[in-house]
Amino acid sequence: MKNHAPITTYKNKAYDEKYTLFYNELLEKTDDDIIFWWKYSQHYIRKTNDLFYVICKVCEDLLRQRENTYLDDNYN
Numbered sequence: 457m458k459n460h461a462p463i464t465t466y467k468n469k470a471y472d473e474k475y476t477l478f479y480n481e482l483l484e485k486t487d488d489d490i491i492f493w494w495k496y497s498q499h500y501i502r503k504t505n506d507l508f509y510v511i512c513k514v515c516e517d518l519l520r521q522r523e524n525t526y527l528d529d530n531y532n
Contacts, residue, residue, distance in 0.1 A: 471505050478514040487524050490515045494527065 482490055494515035497508040519527055 468505070471510065474507065474510045475514060478511050479518070482514055482518055487519060487522060487526070490518050491526055494519075 482493065485493075494512055497511040497515070500508040501512065503509070516527060519525075
């Protein structure tokens with residue numbers, strides 16, 4: 457696995473740590489796996505920046521980086 461620099465998004469250490477952890481975990485997954493985790497996490501979000509919210513943001517970012525428009529096309 458490649459070493460990736462930490463991802464900084466909101467300058468919130470707790471958020472950034474969770475984001476980086478999930479980003480590195482999901483980076484090697486297929487688009488279908490990432491879409492599964494996005495859908496799964498959507499059901500459990502309770503507030504902004506909770507664990508499931510962060511997972512959704514990671515999934516969205518990874519799919520957009522890969523130019524996969526599934527979420528934009530189906531959940532606009």
